[in-house]
Amino acid sequence: xxxxxxxxxxxxxxxxxxxxxxxxxxxxxxxxxxxxxxxxxxxxxxxxxxxxxxxxxxxxxxxxxxxxxxxxxxxxxxxxxxxxxxxxxxxxxxxxxxxxxxxxxxxxxxxxxxxxxxxxxxxxxxxxxxxxxxxxxxxxxxxxxxxxxxxxxxxxxxxxxxxxxxxxxxxxxxxxxxxxxxxxxxxxxxxxxxxxxxxxxxxxxxxxxxxxxxxxxxxxxxxxxxxxxxxxxxxxxxxxxxxxxxxxxxxxxxxxxxxxxxxxxxxxxxxxxxxxxxxxxxxxxxxxxxx
Numbered sequence: 381x382x383x384x385x386x387x388x389x390x391x392x393x394x395x396x397x398x399x400x401x402x403x404x405x406x407x408x409x410x411x412x413x414x415x416x417x418x419x420x421x422x423x424x425x426x427x428x429x430x431x432x433x434x435x436x437x438x439x440x441x442x443x444x445x446x447x448x449x450x451x452x453x454x455x456x457x458x459x460x461x462x463x464x465x466x467x468x469x470x471x472x473x474x475x476x477x478x479x480x481x482x483x484x485x486x487x488x489x490x491x492x493x494x495x496x497x498x499x500x501x502x503x504x505x506x507x508x509x510x511x512x513x514x515x516x517x518x519x520x521x522x523x524x525x526x527x528x529x530x531x532x533x534x535x536x537x538x539x540x541x542x543x544x545x546x547x548x549x550x551x552x553x554x555x556x557x558x559x560x561x562x563x564x565x566x567x568x569x570x571x572x573x574x575x576x577x578x579x580x581x582x583x584x585x586x587x588x589x590x591x592x593x594x595x596x597x598x599x600x601x602x603x604x605x606x607x608x609x610x611x612x613x614x615x616x617x618x619x620x621x622x623x624x625x626x627x628x629x630x631x632x633x634x635x636x637x638x639x640x641x642x643x644x645x646x647x648x649x650x651x652x653x654x655x656x657x658x659x660x661x662x663x664x665x666x667x668x669x670x671x
Contacts, residue, residue, distance in 0.1 A: 388413070388423055390456075391432045394443055402450040406431060430457040438462065438474045448476055458482070488528040494518070497534055501541035513540045535559040560586075560638065567635035571628060581624070585613050586638065601647055606630055606639075 390409045392402070406429065410420045423429050431454075437443060451458055459482035489497070494517060498510035517536040521528050539558050561579055568577045589609060593599060610626035617624070630647075633639040639647045 388415075388429045389432065390429060391434065393434050394437065394447075395435050397443065397446070402431075402446060403454070406456065425455055427455045427457060430459065433458065433460045436460050436462045436474075444474070444476055451478065451481060489530055489533040491518075494528075494533055494537065497537045498541065501538050508541065513537055516540055535562065538562060560636070563636035564632065564638070567632045570635060571632050581617075582632075584617075585610070585624075585629070586633075588613055600642060603630070603647060606647055 388410065390406050392405055397405070406424070407420060410423065410429070415423065433447065436447075447460075458480075460477065491514070494514045495510050498513040498517075502508065502510060502513070514537070517533060517540060518528070520536055521532065535558070539562060542562070561583075564579070564582050565577050568575070568582075592609060593601070607626040607630075610624065610629055614621065614624040630639070634641060641647060
C-alpha cells in the first residue's frame with residue numbers, strides 16, 4: 381500500500397453497527413486490506429481515510445451519540461447518507477453533524493422528472509416520443525440493476541434520444557461505455573470543432589491508459605506522464621503529432637470528466653474503476669517504455 385498516493389474509502393452500513401465501535405470497524409477494514417499498523421496510523425492521522433456512513437437513522441440516539449463521539453476525535457473525512465425512507469435534504473442536515481461532515485441523499489428520478497428530461501433531450505427530433513424513451517430508460521435500469529439517480533437516468537435518456545432510440549445496453553459495462561462515449565463526443569467538438577470525432581482512437585487510447593494505471597496500481601499521475609503516454613500511443617499507431625496532440629487530447633478528457641486536474645500538474649482518473657476482468661481486447665499495454 382502506498383499511503384502517499386492512495387486515499388482509502390471505508391463504507392459502513394449504520395444498521396449493522398450494533399454495539400461495535402466505529403474506530404474498530406475502520407481499523408478492521410484497513411487490516412483486511414493488508415495495511416500494517418504503522419500504515420493505518422499514517423493514513424488515519426493524515427486524513428487519508430474517507431468513511432462513508434450509509435443509512436443514517438437520525439432519530440436513533442444511540443447511533444447519533446456514537447457518531448458524535450467518533451466525529452469529535454477522528455481525522456478521517458466523513459460522509460453520511462440517510463436511510464432510503466428518511467426524506468432529508470443536504471440543506472436540512474441534522475444539527476448534531478458539524479459543517480466538516482458531508483451529508484447527501486441520492487434520490488431517484490421521478491416519472492415526471494424523467495419525462496421532462498426526455499422532452500428536453502428530444503428537442504426537434506421526431507423519431508421517438510418522450511413516453512417511449514422514458515419507458516425504455518426505466519426498463520433498462522431495472523434490467524441492469526442500476527439505480528435511477530439523476531446521473532444514470534439523464535445519460536440513458538440522452539443516449540436513447542440521440543441515437544434514435546437504440547437498443548438498451550446489454551450490461552453495466554456497455555451502459556458506462558455509452559455514457560463515456562457521449563461525453564467524449566461532446567467534449568471533442570467543443571475543443572476540436574473542425575476534426576471528425578474518431579471514437580475508436582479515443583477508446584483505444586483510454587484502454588491503454590487504463591491498463592497502464594491498473595498495472596502501476598495508481599489513479600493519480602502527472603501531466604508529464606500523460607504526455608509521455610500519449611506520445612507512446614501516437615508512435616505506436618504511426619500518427620502525426622497534429623493528429624494526436626497530447627495537450628488537446630488532455631483538454632478533451634478533462635472536459636468529458638474522464639480525468640480531473642489535481643493541483644498544478646497532477647491528474648486523476650475519474651471514470652469507473654478498472655478491473656482486469658473488465659479489460660477488453662483493445663486494453664493493451666503500451667509498447668513504448670514509459671516509467
